[in-house]
Amino acid sequence: MNAFYVCRAPNGGTSRTLLRSRLNLADLCFRFVLSPLALVAKQVYTNATKLRRRSPDQTDRRKLLVHESMRAQCELCLVLRDGVAQGCFFAMGSKIEWTSVTWNPITGCSKASPGCKNCYAERMALRLRAMGQAKYRNGFQLTLHPDTLELPLSWKKPSLVFVGSMTDIFHDDVPFDYIEKILNTMRRASWHTFQVLTKRSARLLELRTLISWPDNVWVGVTVEDQQHTFRIDHLRRVDARVRFLSVEPLLGPIDDVDLTGIDWLIVGGESGPGARPVAEEWVIGLRDKCEASNVPFFFKQWGGVNKGATGRKLQGKIYDQRPVTSNQSPNRQFRMYRPLHGVE
Numbered sequence: 001m002n003a004f005y006v007c008r009a010p011n012g013g014t015s016r017t018l019l020r021s022r023l024n025l026a027d028l029c030f031r032f033v034l035s036p037l038a039l040v041a042k043q044v045y046t047n048a049t050k051l052r053r054r055s056p057d058q059t060d061r062r063k064l065l066v067h068e069s070m071r072a073q074c075e076l077c078l079v080l081r082d083g084v085a086q087g088c089f090f091a092m093g094s095k096i097e098w099t100s101v102t103w104n105p106i107t108g109c110s111k112a113s114p115g116c117k118n119c120y121a122e123r124m125a126l127r128l129r130a131m132g133q134a135k136y137r138n139g140f141q142l143t144l145h146p147d148t149l150e151l152p153l154s155w156k157k158p159s160l161v162f163v164g165s166m167t168d169i170f171h172d173d174v175p176f177d178y179i180e181k182i183l184n185t186m187r188r189a190s191w192h193t194f195q196v197l198t199k200r201s202a203r204l205l206e207l208r209t210l211i212s213w214p215d216n217v218w219v220g221v222t223v224e225d226q227q228h229t230f231r232i233d234h235l236r237r238v239d240a241r242v243r244f245l246s247v248e249p250l251l252g253p254i255d256d257v258d259l260t261g262i263d264w265l266i267v268g269g270e271s272g273p274g275a276r277p278v279a280e281e282w283v284i285g286l287r288d289k290c291e292a293s294n295v296p297f298f299f300k301q302w303g304g305v306n307k308g309a310t311g312r313k314l315q316g317k318i319y320d321q322r323p324v325t326s327n328q329s330p331n332r333q334f335r336m337y338r339p340l341h342g343v344e
C-alpha cells in the first residue's frame with residue numbers, strides 16, 4: 001500500500017475507491033507489520049468511514065474531524081512533498097505548533113550540539129529512506145533539492161513557512177549561493193512569513209554582511225542550555241526584522257540570559273524516544289524573563305515519550321504568544337489549526 005495516497009483524496013475525505021486501488025495485499029501486510037504509518041492510515045480510513053455516515057448538515061464538522069485525524073499523515077505528506085498537494089484539504093498542515101507549513105529545499109544535517117542527540121529530522125529521514133522515498137535516498141546526509149527551490153511561490157495562501165525542518169540551512173556544507181537562492185524565493189514570495197532557525201549561529205554571523213534579510217523572514221537560533229546562549233549574541237548582530245529563540249529541547253536551567261533585541265521565545269521539552277526530562281522551574285524561569293522583558297512567550301510542549309499525554313499547559317495556561325509584524329497577513333489557516341489561547 002502506498003499510504004501517502006490517502007491524504008490526496010479531494011474534499012478532505014478519504015476515498016474508499018482510492019484506497020482500494022492502491023492496495024496490494026502482500027504489501028498491505030508488510031506495512032501493517034513493519035510500518036507505524038500503516039497504523040495511521042488504518043485509523044484515518046476507519047475515521048473517514050465512520051464520518052461518511054454522518055448527515056449532510058454535519059459536512060463542515062466532518063471535514064474538521066477528518067482533518068484532525070489526518071494531522072500525523074499530513075506532516076508526513078509535508079516532509080515527503082513539502083505541502084505541494086494542491087487541492088488537498090490537509091496539504092498545508094504541520095504538526096509543529098509555532099508554524100503552519102514546512103519547506104525543505106535541503107535535507108540532512110550533522111550533529112552540532114547536545115540538543116541534536118535525539119534529532120527528529122534524522123529519525124524521520126532514515127525512516128523515509130527505508131520506505132523508499134526518493135527525496136530521502138541519501139538518508140540524513142546533507143542533500144540539496146534545487147527542484148524545490150521555488151515551491152513556496154506556488155502556495156497562494158499566506159502562510160507561516162518554517163524553512164528547513166529537516167536540516168540546518170547554515171550547515172557548513174550548504175554553499176552560500178544556494179542560501180542566496182533560498183533567500184531569493186523568500187523575497188519573491190512576499191505574502192508568506194518565513195521562519196529560519198539554525199544552530200550554526202557562527203556561520204549566520206559570518207554571512208551577515210552578505211545577506212540582506214527581507215522583512216518577511218524571521219531569523220532564529222536554537223539554545224538548549226546555558227552553555228549555548230552565545231548563539232543569542234550572534235543572533236543579536238543579525239539585521240533581521242524579527243529575531244527569535246527556539247529553546248527546545250530545553251536541557252537545563254538558563255538563568256543568565258539577555259533578551260535585548262529578541263522578539264520571540266519558544267520553549268519546549270524534548271519528545272520522542274529517549275526524551276530527556278525538562279523541569280518546570282526552568283520553563284517558569286524563562287517565562288518570567290520574557291514577561292519582565294516584554295518578549296512574547298510560546299510554550300510548545302512538555303514533551304516526553306508521549307507528548308500528547310503531557311500537553312502544553314504551564315501552570316494551567318497555554319502560552320501561544322507570538323510576534324506581530326505589520327506585513328503579516330492574518331493567517332486564517334494557521335488560526336484554524338491552532339486557535340490562540342494567549343495569556344491575557
Ligand code: SF4
Pocket residue numbers: 108109110111112113115116119120121122165166167168199
Ligand atoms: S542541527 Fe537540527 S537538523 Fe541538524 S542534527 Fe541538530 S537537531 Fe538535527
